[in-house]
Amino acid sequence: xxxxxxxxxxxxxxxxxxxxxxxxxxxxxxxxxxxxxxxxxxxxxxxxxxxxxxxxxxxxxxxxxxxxxxxxxxxxxxxxxxxxxxxxxxxxxxxxxxxxxxxxxxxxxxxxxxxxxxxxxxxxxxxxxxxxxxxxxxxxxxxxxxxxxxxxxxxxxxxxxxxxxxxxxxxxxxxxxxxxxxxxxxxxxxxxxxxxxxxxxxxxxxxxxxxxxxxxxxxxxxxxxxxxxxxxxxxxxxxxxxxxxxxxxxxxxxxxxxxxxxxxxxxxxxxxxxxxxxxxxxxxxxxxxxxxxx
Amino acid sequence: xxxxxxxxxxxxxxxxxxxxxxxxxxxxxxxxxxxxxxxxxxxxxxxxxxxxxxxxxxxxxxxxxxxxxxxxxxxxxxxxxxxxxxxxxxxxxxxxxxxxxxxxxxxxxxxxxxxxxxxxxxxxxxxxxxxxxxxxxxxxxxxxxxxxxxxxxxxxxxxxxxxxxxxxxxxxxxxxxxxxxxxxxxxxxxxxxxxxxxxxxxxxxxxxxxxxxxxxxxxxxxxxxxxxxxxxxxxxxxxxxxxxxxxxxxxxxxxxxxxxxxxxxxxxxxxxxxxxxxxxxxxxxxxxxxxxxxxxxxxxxxxxxxxxxxxxxxxxx
Numbered sequence: 047x048x049x050x051x052x053x054x055x056x057x058x059x060x061x062x063x064x065x066x067x068x069x070x071x072x073x074x075x076x077x078x079x080x081x082x083x084x085x086x087x088x089x090x091x092x093x094x095x096x097x098x099x100x101x102x103x104x105x106x107x108x109x110x111x112x113x114x115x116x117x118x119x120x121x122x123x124x125x126x127x128x129x130x131x132x133x134x135x136x137x138x139x140x141x142x143x144x145x146x147x148x149x150x151x152x153x154x155x156x157x158x159x160x161x162x163x164x165x166x167x168x169x170x171x172x173x174x175x176x177x178x179x180x181x182x183x184x185x186x187x188x189x190x191x192x193x194x195x196x197x198x199x200x201x202x203x204x205x206x207x208x209x210x211x212x213x214x215x216x217x218x219x220x221x222x223x224x225x226x227x228x229x230x231x232x233x234x235x236x237x238x239x240x241x242x243x244x245x246x247x248x249x250x251x252x253x254x255x256x257x258x259x260x261x262x263x264x265x266x267x268x269x270x271x272x273x274x275x276x277x278x279x280x281x282x283x284x285x286x287x288x289x290x291x292x293x294x295x296x297x298x299x300x301x302x303x304x305x306x307x308x309x310x311x312x313x314x315x316x317x318x319x320x321x322x323x324x325x326x327x328x329x330x331x332x333x334x335x336x337x338x339x340x
Numbered sequence: 341x342x343x344x345x346x347x348x349x350x351x352x353x354x355x356x357x358x359x360x361x362x363x364x365x366x367x368x369x370x371x372x373x374x375x376x377x378x379x380x381x382x383x384x385x386x387x388x389x390x391x392x393x394x395x396x397x398x399x400x401x402x403x404x405x406x407x408x409x410x411x412x413x414x415x416x417x418x419x420x421x422x423x424x425x426x427x428x429x430x431x432x433x434x435x436x437x438x439x440x441x442x443x444x445x446x447x448x449x450x451x452x453x454x455x456x457x458x459x460x461x462x463x464x465x466x467x468x469x470x471x472x473x474x475x476x477x478x479x480x481x482x483x484x485x486x487x488x489x490x491x492x493x494x495x496x497x498x499x500x501x502x503x504x505x506x507x508x509x510x511x512x513x514x515x516x517x518x519x520x521x522x523x524x525x526x527x528x529x530x531x532x533x534x535x536x537x538x539x540x541x542x543x544x545x546x547x548x549x550x551x552x553x554x555x556x557x558x559x560x561x562x563x564x565x566x567x568x569x570x571x572x573x574x575x576x577x578x579x580x581x582x583x584x585x586x587x588x589x590x591x592x593x594x595x596x597x598x599x600x601x602x603x604x605x606x607x608x609x610x611x612x613x614x615x616x617x618x619x620x621x622x623x624x625x626x627x628x629x630x631x632x633x634x635x636x637x638x639x640x641x642x643x644x645x646x647x648x649x650x651x652x653x654x655x656x657x
Contacts, residue, residue: 076477179361182640186595187613187632188369194617194625195370271486275599278488279614294488301492302500309496312489319484327480 077328083321087314091141094134102135103127103286111297111305123307124297132293133311139289140315143204143273148266150208155215156258160246162216163223174220180213189272193281203282207269214268218261222254263326267319274315290315348645355641362633363415367408370622370629415630421623425616430627434609438631441601441608444531445593447524452532452539453586459536460543460582465570467548475540482537487599491530495603498526527604531596535589542585549581550574580647587643591636 073081095102099119105126112122120129158177162170180188192206223246226232232249240249276282277291288296293311300308402410414420420430459479463472498505505525550556551574559573560566594610601611613628615621 076480175361176365179358179365182358182362182637183365183629183633184591184595184636186598187629190598190613190617191366191369191625191629194620194622267484271484274486275488278486278599279602281614281617291486291488294492298492301496304496304500308492312486312492316485316489319486320481323480323484324477327476 073328076324080321080324080326080328083317084325087137087141087318087321090134091138094138098128098131098134100128100131102131111300111303111307114306120310121306123293123305124299129307129310132288133290133314136288136290136293136311137314137318139200139283139287140270140274140291141318143200143207143283143289144266144269147204147207147269147273148211148262150204151211151265151269152215152258152262154208155212156219156251156254158212158216159219159223160250162220163227163250164242164246170220173216177213177216181217185210185268185272186275189276190281193276198276198281198284200283200287203273203276207273210272211265211268215258215261215265219254219258222257223250226250226253260326260329263322267322270315270319344648347648351641351644351648355637359634359637360412362637363412363630364408366626366629366633367411370626371404371407411626415627420627420630423616423621423624425619425621425624430624433612433624434627434631437607437609437612440606441597441610444524444527444597444601444606444608445590447528448531448535448593449590451528452536452589455532456536456539456586456589457543457582459540461547461570461575463540464544464547464551464574465566467544467551479537479541482533483541485534487530487534487596488603490533491526491600491603494526494530527600527606530600530603531593534596535593538592539585539589542589543578543582546578546581546585547574550578553577577651579650583643583646583650587639591639594632594635 070078070081109122109126111124112118112126114121118128118130120133123129123132158173162173183191189206189210192209193203196202196206198206227245227250232245235245235249273282274289274291274294277289278295280295283289283292285292285296290311294308294315297305297308297311411421418431422428423430423433459475463475466472505522547570551570553574556569556573559569564573597608597610598614600606601608602614605611609628609631613625613632616625616628
């Protein structure tokens with residue numbers, strides 16, 4: 047019977063464009079704003095450097111902390127560089143690093159959660175104790191200790207941000223996986239002698255992927271806030287590279303004049319993270335978990 | 341009562357055990373690269389003999405487990421070593437800063453907790469209304485805003501444009517109450533911004549969770565008004581989750597303090613820790629990290645105990 051039904055549903059599956067359109071119309075207004083912001087910043091990160099009107103490091107304006115003009119839409123920074131070009135390039139660092147770190151954190155967290163769920167009690171107990179301890183270290187404190195110990199080159203920052211948010215992803219993933227593990231169909235698969243890896247991959251993982259994706263979005267926001275916070279303190283991305291946090295830091299002297307150079311990168315971070323948050327909040331309930339601590 | 345006490349003691353034991361694990365994690369991370377400390381203090385041009393001598397003096401040539409035990413012993417007895425940057429006892433440095441950080445945290449809590457509870461309970465009572473949806477989008481956005489943006493904009497508005505408040509928190513020795521309030525206004529405002537949003541969201545979720553219970557339906561059916569239902573029926577049962585939410589949000593304050601203390605040049609433990617990272621002063625950094633972790637665990641423990649005391653059903657588990 048199932049064989050007869052399966053091809054029919056596949057044929058009835060709408061095209062990608064149609065599904066995208068349906069997804070768009072299913073979102074409330076706040077979700078659409080969020081999605082638009084996310085798409086905008088991802089596009090800026092991918093295409094930004096090609097669209098940038100000036101070279102990132104080049105000093106092109108006659109004066110520092112200029113206001114908006116036709117030549118420099120967002121004015122100039124503390125050295126007379128073009129702010130728009132720098133924000134576009136900074137967005138690439140911020141979005142790229144955070145995306146990579148969040149993917150890493152969610153993947154490792156999910157993998158460990160699955161391991162804990164399908165392995166014996168001892169593995170679960172040991173992993174959970176360790177992760178609980180790591181969660182008890184406030185994320186910024188943990189990241190600072192790691193930065194002090196290892197340094198803050200870009201690959202290291204990526205690993206540090208990922209390591210900081212693995213425990214959170216693990217905790218969510220484990221609670222999902224442990225519940226799924228008790229389901230009848232998983233028990234049935236276990237009874238027919240399937241291996242642990244098969245159970246984790248085929249029976250448990252597909253059913254926890256949606257909440258984990260929503261959690262991934264939150265991790266992304268946390269990583270953006272963490273990394274830009276570190277850069278703002280001067281402990282994150284180091285010059286000559288600059289993410290959005292570094293841009294705020296290097297231009298703080300323009301704050302007294304209300305310079306665009308300091309406000310724009312800060313606003314860029316805020317619109318990015320707010321966008322992701324609004325989007326996740328608007329997702330259908332089943333795809334989302336209760337939002338807890340950061 | 342004895343049962344409750346036993347339960348609380350067990351939670352206390354678990355917290356101490358976690359703190360022990362935390363100390364192990366902090367120590368392991370911060371001393372994965374042994375020997376560096378001596379090399380770094382003396383610089384590139386140091387002779388190998390000088391480096392070896394300093395290593396000896398700092399005890400870096402001993403095996404890691406031994407160093408961990410000694411460090412842990414020092415923490416417990418209140419002597420976490422000497423700062424490498426300025427050769428002062430770490431204890432003195434932290435003792436000088438801790439009251440200031442606690443004052444900042446206390447003021448922030450005093451401002452943010454009542455505000456957050458009011459917002460959370462209000463939006464739970466009128467859930468689905470325009471007010472609730474507006475507050476939802478507002479708090480959702482506020483949670484996602486980095487502290488340094490809030491601080492930057494607050495400084496721009498209140499210190500630069502309006503000139504009402506100082507942009508750096510300098511506390512004179514003998515300040516009047518008015519001066520104190522002015523000095524603390526900006527950091528407290530910045531810290532509260534994110535925390536209020538987070539706490540309000542969790543409070544709303546906790547109260548709504550109770551409002552969807554059968555006993556609330558019963559109360560509504562027998563004709564109790566919506567305000568009474570929320571305040572006298574749902575709220576007492578939501579105390580546990582709400583206290584939990586408050587503790588989690590306040591622990592977020594620990595992280596926020598790192599940015600805020602640095603921006604406003606506030607002499608607290610968090611800015612001390614950032615200095616320790618910049619100068620790679622490991623003993624000081626480790627001690628500061630442990631102060632933060634202990635504070636976090638203490639908050640969670642208090643929330644746990646309050647939840648146990650507030651909900652008799654939790655005592656029989």
